[in-house]
Amino acid sequence: MLRSLRFRAILILVLLFIAIIFLLPNFVELTGEWKEYLPSEKIHLGLDLQGGMRLLYQLDTAKMMDHMIDRDMEQLKDGMIREGIRFMGLDKKADGIEVVVKSDQREKLYDFVAKEVPDMKVTASRVEGDNVYLDLSIAPTQIKSLKSNAVERALETIRNRIDQSGFGVREPVITQQGESNILVELPGVKDPERALELIGRTAQLEFKLVDEGATGAAVPPGDEMLPMRQRSSESGAPTASSIVVKKQALLTGDMVTDAEVRIGGGQFHTGTQVDMEFSSEGARIFDKVTGENVGKRLAIVLDNVVYSAPVINERISGGRAQITGNFTVEEAKDLANVLRNGALPAPVTLIQNTTVGPTLGQDSIRKGVEAAILGGLLIIAFMVFYYKGSGIVADLALFLNLIYLLGAFAAFQATMTLPGIAGIILTMGMGVDTNVLIFERIREELRSGKTVRAAVDGGYSKAWVTILDAHITTLITTVILFIFGTGPIKGFAVTLAIGIIINLFIAVFGSKAIFDWIIARYKPRSLSI
Amino acid sequence: MKFREITKKTKIDFIGLRNKAFILSFVLVALGLFGFIMVSIGKANLSVDFTGGTSVQVRFSQPIGIGDLRAALTQGGIEDVQIQQVTGGQTAGQNDFIIKTQLQQAGTERAQDRISAVISKAFPGNKFQVLGSDMVGPSVGKTLKSHAILAIILSLVGIVIYIAWRFNFVFGVAATIATFHDVLALLGIFFVLHFEMNILFITALLTVAGYSLTDTVVVYDRIRENMAKMKAKSDVGQVINVSINEVLSRTLITSLTVLLVLAALLVIGGHVLFDFAFALFIGVLVGTYSSIFVASPLIYLWRRRA
Numbered sequence: 001m002l003r004s005l006r007f008r009a010i011l012i013l014v015l016l017f018i019a020i021i022f023l024l025p026n027f028v029e030l031t032g033e034w035k036e037y038l039p040s041e042k043i044h045l046g047l048d049l050q051g052g053m054r055l056l057y058q059l060d061t062a063k064m065m066d067h068m069i070d071r072d073m074e075q076l077k078d079g080m081i082r083e084g085i086r087f088m089g090l091d092k093k094a095d096g097i098e099v100v101v102k103s104d105q106r107e108k109l110y111d112f113v114a115k116e117v118p119d120m121k122v123t124a125s126r127v128e129g130d131n132v133y134l135d136l137s138i139a140p141t142q143i144k145s146l147k148s149n150a151v152e153r154a155l156e157t158i159r160n161r162i163d164q165s166g167f168g169v170r171e172p173v174i175t176q177q178g179e180s181n182i183l184v185e186l187p188g189v190k191d192p193e194r195a196l197e198l199i200g201r202t203a204q205l206e207f208k209l210v211d212e213g214a215t216g217a218a219v220p221p222g223d224e225m226l227p228m229r230q231r232s233s234e235s236g237a238p239t240a241s242s243i244v245v246k247k248q249a250l251l252t253g254d255m256v257t258d259a260e261v262r263i264g265g266g267q268f269h270t271g272t273q274v275d276m277e278f279s280s281e282g283a284r285i286f287d288k289v290t291g292e293n294v295g296k297r298l299a300i301v302l303d304n305v306v307y308s309a310p311v312i313n314e315r316i317s318g319g320r321a322q323i324t325g326n327f328t329v330e331e332a333k334d335l336a337n338v339l340r341n342g343a344l345p346a347p348v349t350l351i352q353n354t355t356v357g358p359t360l361g362q363d364s365i366r367k368g369v370e371a372a373i374l375g376g377l378l379i380i381a382f383m384v385f386y387y388k389g390s391g392i393v394a395d396l397a398l399f400l401n402l403i404y405l406l407g408a409f410a411a412f413q414a415t416m417t418l419p420g421i422a423g424i425i426l427t428m429g430m431g432v433d434t435n436v437l438i439f440e441r442i443r444e445e446l447r448s449g450k451t452v453r454a455a456v457d458g459g460y461s462k463a464w465v466t467i468l469d470a471h472i473t474t475l476i477t478t479v480i481l482f483i484f485g486t487g488p489i490k491g492f493a494v495t496l497a498i499g500i501i502i503n504l505f506i507a508v509f510g511s512k513a514i515f516d517w518i519i520a521r522y523k524p525r526s527l528s529i
Numbered sequence: 530m531k532f533r534e535i536t537k538k539t540k541i542d543f544i545g546l547r548n549k550a551f552i553l554s555f556v557l558v559a560l561g562l563f564g565f566i567m568v569s570i571g572k573a574n575l576s577v578d579f580t581g582g583t584s585v586q587v588r589f590s591q592p593i594g595i596g597d598l599r600a601a602l603t604q605g606g607i608e609d610v611q612i613q614q615v616t617g618g619q620t621a622g623q624n625d626f627i628i629k630t631q632l633q634q635a636g637t638e639r640a641q642d643r644i645s646a647v648i649s650k651a652f653p654g655n656k657f658q659v660l661g662s663d664m665v666g667p668s669v670g671k672t673l674k675s676h677a678i679l680a681i682i683l684s685l686v687g688i689v690i691y692i693a694w695r696f697n698f699v700f701g702v703a704a705t706i707a708t709f710h711d712v713l714a715l716l717g718i719f720f721v722l723h724f725e726m727n728i729l730f731i732t733a734l735l736t737v738a739g740y741s742l743t744d745t746v747v748v749y750d751r752i753r754e755n756m757a758k759m760k761a762k763s764d765v766g767q768v769i770n771v772s773i774n775e776v777l778s779r780t781l782i783t784s785l786t787v788l789l790v791l792a793a794l795l796v797i798g799g800h801v802l803f804d805f806a807f808a809l810f811i812g813v814l815v816g817t818y819s820s821i822f823v824a825s826p827l828i829y830l831w832r833r834r835a
Contacts, residue, residue, distance in 0.1 A: 375791075422806075470742075473743060474740075
C-alpha cells in the first residue's frame with residue numbers, strides 16, 4: 001500500500017515537474033545554457049487569438065493540364081513537319097489530341113510519339129477509309145503524379161515567397177488540404193493586402209514580341225491583345241491601355257535564376273527597377289532573340305499583363321534584363337521575390353480568407369482567459385463550500401489537471417485557439433464531475449456505515465466504471481471532431497482529448513493518492529466530505 | 530457524519546411524470562425538426578462558413594444606426610446585406626457591427642474592399658476600423674456543411690455502438706434518441722432566437738451531445754447496478770425511480786458547476802464566445818433534463834412492453 005503510494009506520489013511529482021519545465025518559457029526568458037537544454041517554445045497561439053490570416057487556395061490543375069496539352073500539340077506539329085510525317089488533321093480534345101494521318105504513316109507516327117512526346121500515349125485509334133484517327137492522351141497515372149507534383153511545387157514556391165517576404169510572420173503554416181487545396185496561415189501578419197497579392201499571384205513571366213503591324217481593332221491570328229500596366233509617374237494611379245503582341249513566348253520565367261531590386265537604376269537613374277539574371281540557357285536564348293529582333297519592341301509580360309515594352313537597341317548578351325514601371329519599393333521587392341522563386345505551376349483561386357485583426361484577437365484572449373479564471377475560482381469556491389475538506393483535495397486535483405493540460409499543450413506544441421480555451425474550461429468541468437461522482441459515492445458508502453478507508457476505496461472503485469464510460473463516450477466525439485474538423489475545431493478536439501486522458505489519469509492517481517496519504521498518515525475516524 | 534446537501538434523500542416519481550415531460554420534449558423536437566428543415570433549405574441564420582460569402586466586422590468611432598448603414602451598403606451595390614450589432618459582454622458601448630453578404634466579389638473588387646469603400650464614402654466623419662473579415666467560397670461552405678452533418682451522425686453512431694456494447698441494445702437506442710432530442714432542441718432554440726449558426730455552434734452541438742451522454746450514462750449505470758441488485762423483486766419503474774433519485778444530487782451538482790463556468794463565459798467572455806457559451810448553457814440544461822425525463826422513461830416503456 002505505502003509502496004504503491006510512494007510510487008504514485010513520485011509519478012505525480014515527476015509529471016508535474018516536466019509540465020512546469022515545458023511551461024517555463026511562457027513566464028521567464030531563458031538565456032545561455034538554460035536555453036540549450038530546456039524547451040524554449042512558448043505555447044502557440046492560434047489566429048483567432050493573436051490575429052492574422054488563414055487562406056485557402058485551390059490550385060487550378062485543370063488549367064495546368066490544358067497548358068500541357070497545348071505544349072505537346074505544338075511539339076507534335078513541329079515534329080511531324082520536321083520528320084516529314086504527312087498529317088491530315090490535328091485537333092485538341094478535352095483531355096488529349098486527335099491526329100489524322102494516312103495509314104502508311106501510322107508506324108512512323110507511333111515511333112515519333114514514343115520518342116519525342118513521352119507525356120502522351122496513343123489511347124484509341126480508328127480507321128476510316130485510308131485515314132487513321134489516333135487519340136493521344138496523358139496517362140491517368142501520369143496525370144495523378146503531375147497533379148500531386150504540382151501541389152508540392154506550389155507549396156514550395158509559396159513557402160519560399162513567404163520566407164523571403166519580410167512579413168515577420170513567426171510560424172507560417174503552408175500545407176496541402178484535400179487533393180489540390182493549399183492552406184496558408186499567417187499569424188500576426190501586418191499587411192493582409194500585400195500578403196494576398198504576393199501569395200496568390202501566379203507570376204508567369206514571358207517575353208513576347210510586340211506586333212507593330214497590328215494597328216486596327218482586329219487582332220491578327222497568332223497575336224493577342226494584352227492589357228498594359230501603366231502608371232502616371234506623378235499620381236501613381238493606374239491608366240488603362242492595351243497592346244498587341246505575338247502569342248508565342250520567346251523566353252519564360254523558368255529561365256530566371258535570380259532577381260533583385262535596384263533603386264535609382266534605369267536609363268535616367270530614377271525610380272525602382274527589378275534586375276533579372278538568366279540561366280546559361282536563358283542567356284543564350286535571350287542573346288539570340290535580341291540579336292534577331294533589333295529595332296523591335298520586346299514586351300515583358302507577367303501574368304498576362306504587359307509591364308513594359310522597351311525597344312531592343314542592340315543584341316543583349318550576358319543574360320540580364322530589367323523590368324521598370326514606377327514601382328514602389330515594396331512592390332519591386334515582392335516582384336523580385338516572385339521572379340526569384342518562380343511561377344506557381346498553375347493559377348490559384350482564393351476560396352477562403354479569414355482575417356482577424358490584432359485588436360479582436362487580443363480582446364478575445366483577454367476575455368477568454370478572464371472568463372476561464374473567474375469560472376475556475378467559482379468552481380474552487382463551490383467545491384470547498386460543498387465538500388469541505390475533500391473539496392480542497394478536489395481543487396488540488398483540478399489544479400494538477402490544469403498544469404498538466406497546459407504542459408501537454410506546450411510539449412506537443414499544439415496551437416491554442418479560442419475553442420481551445422473553451423475546451424480547457426470543459427475539461428475542468430469534467431474534472432469536477434469526476435470528483436463529484438467519486439465524492440457522492442463515498443458519501444453513500446459512509447452512510448451505509450463503512451469505515452473511512454473502506455468508504456474511500458469503495459467510492460473510487462464504484463465510481464470508476466461510470467467515469468470511464470463517461471470519458472470514453474466524450475472521447476469518441478472528440479476523435480470524430482478531430483477527423484472532420486478544421487482549424488479552430490481541431491484545436492477544440494485536441495484540447496478535449498488531452499484533457500480527457502489527463503482527467504482519467506488524475507482520477508486514478510491524483511486525488512486518490514492524496515486521500516490514501518491522509519488516511520495512512522492520520523488514520524481519521526471521520527472524513528470531511 | 531453530516532454532509533452539506535442540496536437535496537436530501539429524495540423520492541420523486543420521475544416515471545410518473547413522464548407524460549408531462551413527453552409533451553415538452555415533443556414540442557422541443559418538433560421545433561428542432563422545423564429548424565433543421567429551415568437550415569436545409571437555407572432559411573436560417575447560417576454563417577458564411579456554410580453559405581459562402583463575405584463577413585466583415587467593423588468598429589466605428591461614433592454611434593451609427595443600423596438602418597443608415599444598411600441603406601448605404603445597399604446603395605453601394607452590396608446585395609442581400611445582413612447587419613448585426615455586436616453586443617454582449619464587454620463589447621457593449623463599442624460601435625461594433627458584423628456585416629454579412631453572400632457576395633465574394635462586388636464587380637471586379639473583393640466584396641470586403643467594396644464594403645470598406647462604401648462605408649468610408651458614406652460616413653466620412655465617422656472613422657472605422659476593420660476588426661476581422663471572413664471570405665468563404667461556396668464549395669468550401671458545402672464541404673463544411675456535409676462534413677459537419679457527417680461528423681454529428683458518425684459520433685452518434687460511434688456512441689450508440691459503445692453504449693450498446695457496455696449496456697445493451699435497448700440502452701444504446703434510448704441514449705441515442707435522448708441525444709438526438711438534445712441536439713434538435715438546441716437547434717430549434719437557436720433557430721427561434723435567430724442566433725447565428727457557425728462552426729462554433731456545431732462544436733457546441735457535439736459538446737452538448739457528449740455532455741448529455743455522460744449524464745445519461747451515469748443514470749444508466751445506476752439503473753443497471755440496481756437492476757442486478759433487485760432482480761425480479763420490484764418493477765422496472767420503481768428501479769428506475771430509485772436510481773434517478775440516488776444519482777440526483779450528483780446530476781444537479783455537476784450541472785450546477787458547469788453552469789457556473791458557462792455563466793462566467795456568458796457574462797465576461799466577449800461576443801465571440803457568447804453564442805458558444807449560450808449554446809452550451811442551454812445544452813447542459815436540456816441534457817440534464819433529457820437524461821432524467823427522456824432517456825430513463827424510454828427504458829421503462831420498452832421494458833414494460835417486453
